[in-house]
Amino acid sequence: MADVLLPLESGAPPSPATAPVRLLDCVEELLLFTLSSQVDGSLGLDIGLSNDYCSRLLLSDPFHVHSNIGDDFHGVPMYPLYKSLAHALERYLSSGTFFKVPDSDDESFKLKEGEWSKLLLENGSELMKIFEAVDFELHVQEPFFSQLRAGLKSIEGRCAIGDYNRIAPGASLLFNKTLVVEVQYVNQYSSFSEMLQVETLTKVLSGVKTIEEGNIFFFTFYTEEKERTNGVLAICVSKPASQPYVHMANLLTGLGYDGLNFLLGMKHTSGTVPDALPPPRSALVSSAMKPYRPNQGHWLNILAGVVMDGGAAFQEVIQIRTGWHQMSSTAC
Numbered sequence: 001m002a003d004v005l006l007p008l009e010s011g012a013p014p015s016p017a018t019a020p021v022r023l024l025d026c027v028e029e030l031l032l033f034t035l036s037s038q039v040d041g042s043l044g045l046d047i048g049l050s051n052d053y054c055s056r057l058l059l060s061d062p063f064h065v066h067s068n069i070g071d072d073f074h075g076v077p078m079y080p081l082y083k084s085l086a087h088a089l090e091r092y093l094s095s096g097t098f099f100k101v102p103d104s105d106d107e108s109f110k111l112k113e114g115e116w117s118k119l120l121l122e123n124g125s126e127l128m129k130i131f132e133a134v135d136f137e138l139h140v141q142e143p144f145f146s147q148l149r150a151g152l153k154s155i156e157g158r159c160a161i162g163d164y165n166r167i168a169p170g171a172s173l174l175f176n177k178t179l180v181v182e183v184q185y186v187n188q189y190s191s192f193s194e195m196l197q198v199e200t201l202t203k204v205l206s207g208v209k210t211i212e213e214g215n216i217f218f219f220t221f222y223t224e225e226k227e228r229t230n231g232v233l234a235i236c237v238s239k240p241a242s243q244p245y246v247h248m249a250n251l252l253t254g255l256g257y258d259g260l261n262f263l264l265g266m267k268h269t270s271g272t273v274p275d276a277l278p279p280p281r282s283a284l285v286s287s288a289m290k291p292y293r294p295n296q297g298h299w300l301n302i303l304a305g306v307v308m309d310g311g312a313a314f315q316e317v318i319q320i321r322t323g324w325h326q327m328s329s330t331a332c
Contacts, residue, residue, distance in 0.1 A: 015138065015139070015162075015163075016136040016137055016138045016163055016164065016167070016173070017136065017137040017138075018135070018136055018137075018163055018166075019134055019135050019136070020132065020134075021131050021132075021134040021137050021174055022131065023093065023124075023127050023128055023131045024090050024093065024094065025177075026131065026174075026177040026178075026244070027086050027089055027090050027093065028082075028083060028086035028087075028090075029176070029177040029178060030177060030178050030244050030245060030248050031082055031085060031086045031089065031248060032058070032082055032086075033176070033177075033178040033245055033248075034047075034178075034245045034248045034249055034252065035054045035057055035058055035082055035252075036058065037245065038051065038054045038249075039051050039054050039055050039058070042146070043245070043249065045246065045249045045253075046253075047249050047252045047253045048252075048253050048256060049252060049253075049256075049257070049260075049275075050275060052275070053257070053275045053277070056081070056277050057080065057081045057082045057085065057277070058080055058081075058082055059079060059080055059081070059280075060079055060080050061078070061079035061080075061280035077264050077265060077278060079280045081264060081277060081278075084264055084265075085260060085263055085264060088263040088264070088265075089251070089263065092120055092263070093120060093124045093127075112258060112259065115254070116254070116255060116259050119250075119251060119254040119255065120251070123247045123248075123250050123251045123254075126242070126247050127244060127247050127248075130180055130242060130243075130244055130247075131174070131244070133172045134172045134173070134174040134180065135167075135171040135172050135173065136163065136166075136167060136171060136172075136173050136174070137173070137174045137175075137177070138156075138173055138174070138175055139175070139176055140156075140175050140176060143207065144205070144206075145175060145176055145179070147206050147207075148175060148179060148181065148237070148239070149179050149239070151239060152206050153203065153204070153205075153206045154203050154236055154237060154238070155199045155203040155204040155234050155235065155236050155237075156204075156233075156234075156235040156237060157192060157195055157196075157199075157204050157205075157218060157232060157233070157234060157235075158232065158233050158235065159222045159226055159227060159230050159231075159232055159233070160188060160230045160231045160232055160233045161226070161230050164233055164235075165233075167183060167186055167233070167235055168183065168186060169183050169184060169185050169186065170182065170183060171183040173235075173237060177244075178243075178244055178245050179239070179243065179244070179245070180239075180240065180242075180243060180244060181237035181238060181239050181240070182237060182238050182239075182240055183235060183236070183237055184236040184237060184238055185236045186233055186234070186235050186236070187199070187233070187234045187236075188231055188232070188233055188234075189231060189232050189233075189234065190228075190231055190232075191227055191228075191231075191232065192214065192215055192218040192219075192227060192232050193211055193214075193215055195232050195234045196211045196214045196215075197211060198234075199234045199236075201214060203236075204234070205217060218232075257274040257275050258274070261276070261277070264277070264278070266278065
């Protein structure tokens, strides 16, 4: 499908973007895609993480925590947590190894440091190879991106302008920072209508019923004058088995709950709930500010068995005292 044509004054880079494509620029989008695909069931891989855990990594905090109290949350990652996780992965992929696991009373946990470093090295190297081989980066909107990924769509229709004319058989294309395809052939036509007739609607715009509807679709992105002046390209692609999201899934599988929570700055202790995650900052503020109620004279557990690793990390519980909840913190 065609990209939205932005005015020149927008300063947007030309599409398609050309090599080099940096892995570190794609980690966040790649992680988001992998987790979202796990939740909606389209990933097609078992990563060993519950959908509930993945959903919580994607959850946004609807309430803004005032900047004046931001320092009180040092060590507590901001929501959505997948962004913090992506930033940690970027650091470790850059270094090629895990940093030393903090002190833990679980010896078996310490042994995982070497396993995680090996996992990062292997999958990080494969991801590097994939992204270094990319020639052009493009964006495709839904539902056509999902169709490309599923193999239901194999032809990309674009106006023959700029760097699109450099795309040739054998080129590696990266779609939406997550899907890599290889160009099989490129055919040029005088119009989108001619392209749709020859290449067929099923391969170009799966789900679109008529060529007229197909033309209407393309003309939402290109003018008829641009079509007449430049012609159009039919870019036939195939999907190789080695995909960025597959290697990201392998990373998530190998790290598991312990590794991912460590990347989020959570300290592992005996009795730690495996899939526990820190609550939103707004939830901590809300719990701290609730007035005292006699019929709730007990301890409220916020993070059962979880201690955040940070200079001013929050303790697991908020004690109810006379008048207000007293939130305590501990230096880890």
